[in-house]
Amino acid sequence: MAGEQLALTVLMGLLLVLVAAVLTRLEDWRSYTPLAGGAGAAGEVGHAHEEKPGGITRWLTTVDHKDIGMLYGTYAIIAFAVGGIMAFLIRLQLISPDGAIIGNQFYNAILTSHGITMLFLFGTPIIAAFANYFVPLLIGADDMAFPRINAIAFWLLPPGALLIWGGFFTAPLGIGIDAAQTSWTMYTPLSVEQANPGVDLMLLGLHLTGVSATMGAINFIATIFTERGDDVTWANLDIFSWTILTQSALILFAFPLLGSAIVMLLLDRNLATTFYAVEGGGSMLWQHLFWFFGHPEVYILVLPPMGIVSLVIPKFSGRKLFGFKFIVYSTLAIGVLSFGVWAHHMFTTGMDPRLRASFMAVSIAIAIPSAVKTFNWITTMWNGRLRLTTPMLFCIGFVSNFIIGGVTGVFLASVPIDQILHDTYYVVGHFHYIVMGAIGFAAFAGLYYWFPIFTGKMYQRTLAKWHFWLSMIGTNLTFFAMLALGYLGMPRRYATYAFDGAIAPLAQITLYHQLASVGAVILLVGQLIFVWNFVNSWLEGPATASADPWNLKETDQFTKEFDWYERKLETAIADGGDDDDTLVADGGESVDE
Amino acid sequence: MSPQTFDRETWLDLTVNIVPLGIMAFFFAAFIVVQPWGFDSVLSAVQFSLIGVPLVLLAIVTYYTGRAIFNAEHAE
Numbered sequence: 268m269a270g271e272q273l274a275l276t277v278l279m280g281l282l283l284v285l286v287a288a289v290l291t292r293l294e295d296w297r298s299y300t301p302l303a304g305g306a307g308a309a310g311e312v313g314h315a316h317e318e319k320p321g322g323i324t325r326w327l328t329t330v331d332h333k334d335i336g337m338l339y340g341t342y343a344i345i346a347f348a349v350g351g352i353m354a355f356l357i358r359l360q361l362i363s364p365d366g367a368i369i370g371n372q373f374y375n376a377i378l379t380s381h382g383i384t385m386l387f388l389f390g391t392p393i394i395a396a397f398a399n400y401f402v403p404l405l406i407g408a409d410d411m412a413f414p415r416i417n418a419i420a421f422w423l424l425p426p427g428a429l430l431i432w433g434g435f436f437t438a439p440l441g442i443g444i445d446a447a448q449t450s451w452t453m454y455t456p457l458s459v460e461q462a463n464p465g466v467d468l469m470l471l472g473l474h475l476t477g478v479s480a481t482m483g484a485i486n487f488i489a490t491i492f493t494e495r496g497d498d499v500t501w502a503n504l505d506i507f508s509w510t511i512l513t514q515s516a517l518i519l520f521a522f523p524l525l526g527s528a529i530v531m532l533l534l535d536r537n538l539a540t541t542f543y544a545v546e547g548g549g550s551m552l553w554q555h556l557f558w559f560f561g562h563p564e565v566y567i568l569v570l571p572p573m574g575i576v577s578l579v580i581p582k583f584s585g586r587k588l589f590g591f592k593f594i595v596y597s598t599l600a601i602g603v604l605s606f607g608v609w610a611h612h613m614f615t616t617g618m619d620p621r622l623r624a625s626f627m628a629v630s631i632a633i634a635i636p637s638a639v640k641t642f643n644w645i646t647t648m649w650n651g652r653l654r655l656t657t658p659m660l661f662c663i664g665f666v667s668n669f670i671i672g673g674v675t676g677v678f679l680a681s682v683p684i685d686q687i688l689h690d691t692y693y694v695v696g697h698f699h700y701i702v703m704g705a706i707g708f709a710a711f712a713g714l715y716y717w718f719p720i721f722t723g724k725m726y727q728r729t730l731a732k733w734h735f736w737l738s739m740i741g742t743n744l745t746f747f748a749m750l751a752l753g754y755l756g757m758p759r760r761y762a763t764y765a766f767d768g769a770i771a772p773l774a775q776i777t778l779y780h781q782l783a784s785v786g787a788v789i790l791l792v793g794q795l796i797f798v799w800n801f802v803n804s805w806l807e808g809p810a811t812a813s814a815d816p817w818n819l820k821e822t823d824q825f826t827k828e829f830d831w832y833e834r835k836l837e838t839a840i841a842d843g844g845d846d847d848d849t850l851v852a853d854g855g856e857s858v859d860e
Numbered sequence: 861m862s863p864q865t866f867d868r869e870t871w872l873d874l875t876v877n878i879v880p881l882g883i884m885a886f887f888f889a890a891f892i893v894v895q896p897w898g899f900d901s902v903l904s905a906v907q908f909s910l911i912g913v914p915l916v917l918l919a920i921v922t923y924y925t926g927r928a929i930f931n932a933e934h935a936e
Contacts (some may be wrong), residue, residue: 590873592873595925596925603921607914619903619907621904632881635883
């Protein structure tokens with residue numbers, strides 16, 4: 268039996284090698300070479316990329332930061348689709364109190380996987396996508412400090428995803444490996460005692476994504492510290508790079524701790540150690556370790572999106588960012604304080620009230636830098652010359668959703684309120700306003716804002732606005748209904764809620780669940796439009812004629828990444844043999860230079 | 861961190877972090893004055909460190925970032 272399995276494994280391996288070999292021979296693989304002229308035109312890179320391979324070999328072997336950024340982006344969007352479909356199934360299930368479509372076990376599996384997918388396979392990678400592509404351009408670097416480590420960091424992610432989702436693939440085979448049902452927090456003793464090897468696969472996958480994030484973080488810190496152009500100082504470093512720098516520092520301290528905690532969990536599960544057993548550290552140990560990582564993770568996910576919003580809002584407000592340094596300092600404040608608030612996730616565990624009080628104090632303090640940013644964004648827009656382009660709409664949506672998500676969070680920081688609302692849908696509503704309403708929206712703002720740079724095309728504006736409005740309405744319907752459900756006492760994570768009507772108003776709860784599900788349908792339609800628009804515009808859209816699609820020169824906000832793009836367009840045109848008159852690539856308008 | 865270290869503008873920028881520092885300092889002092897759960901040498905030490913350590917770290921990070929930006933501005 269073991270021999271047969273071994274033979275099968277070897278055979279599968281050979282097949283994969285064969286497939287890879289065939290694919291490398293496909294020369295007409297849809298690809299482009301963004302570095303074909305741009306960097307060379309600036310005289311920055313004189314040595315590389317002349318013989319950049321074509322086809323899929325290029326994508327498998329690339330160490331170019333922009334290519335790796337594209338890989339991260341593709342990966343993140345696929346993960347977003349997977350996690351989104353899981354979320355949609357969750358919402359369909361909860362249309363009726365008895366559960367509408369799936370069994371409880373499968374519900375638990377997709378609930379677990381939805382959380383992990385969105386946070387680790389979409390959130391962190393989509394930020395890495397923007398950071399990889401744009402940080403070197405924004406700071407005037409040739410590439411990342413360690414291009415090969417950059418590639419390795421990405422290539423750890425696909426096996427990570429396969430392991431995390433592994434249980435879903437193996438469950439139909441009936442070999443006893445099912446998808447993990449631990450919830451994304453993997454609380455012990457549940458996660459220790461579930462015999463399912465799918466949990467081990469998930470933990471190993473999570474470990475890989477953590478190693479990937481840590482490698483990426485080291486690379487970004489080294490890049491921003493050592494690879495900045497001569498004209499980029501700490502005083503004029505752009506806001507997105509500041510947030511990436513802070514985020515990378517958080518990753519450096521948070522993710523290795525998660526890795527260690529996961530290794531201990533694996534040991535407890537497989538080698539009978541007692542790290543989290545009652546006679547050992549106890550289940551509270553896991554919660555402390557997990558949340559010491561888990562809360563900074565929230566800021567790991569939200570700081571760069573805040574950077575994107577801080578970068579984009581001024582561009583469409585016709586003025587500079589109000590209080591640039593306020594935002595820099597408050598980003599750092601969030602970074603430091605994020606490590607001092609972890610136990611506000613554990614207020615109801617029965618920990619000593621003195622410790623609880625301290626965590627409450629720091630949790631309240633961390634609200635200030637977040638609020639400062641919000642006021643800065645609003646003040647930047649105040650009396651500005653607003654242009655409601657799609658990226659700007661997503662930024663405004665971000666601010667609006669972030670206010671609701673943030674204010675509901677301040678309430679949860681207060682111990683007595685948290686004790687009532689803990690583990691209810693109020694918490695789910697609160698953090699989804701942040702992760703979808705804010706982080707997701709900022710990701711879309713970034714994708715639309717930089718779309719012309721990384722595709723050379725322009726998206727379809729009407730479809731993009733449909734995407735925004737459906738996302739905005741869907742987000743607020745779904746997650747506001749969750750806040751109401753929380754007030755009604757609906758506990759989170761349950762696959763069904765057919766409880767006694769005397770305990771809670773079942774009819775009302777059912778109604779709010781249905782409203783949340785309607786919101787999910789609206790969200791789904793919006794995202795389908797996004798995917799269609801994104802793919803269709805990329806493949807079929809006309810090439811952008813101008814390097815300044817947002818008229819940034821008008822307000823003197825033509826930043827370095829568009830500068831790079833302009834050089835790229837100019838050299839591309841010059842290659843065709845056309846000279847001077849084509850150099851004015853912004854549509855012929857005169858520019859003060 | 862003498863007043864000469866930074867100019868008035870930089871101090872104004874730094875207020876953004878002085879506010880959370882102030883909130884934490886307030887709670888630190890309040891928990892010294894009011895101790896509804898009594899004093900325990902270990903738990904109270906942890907309690908005050910949980911506020912004190914982030915407070916000191918934030919002050920240090922703010923100071924050094926302020927210095928880096930201030931120096932970069934004045935080197936231009």
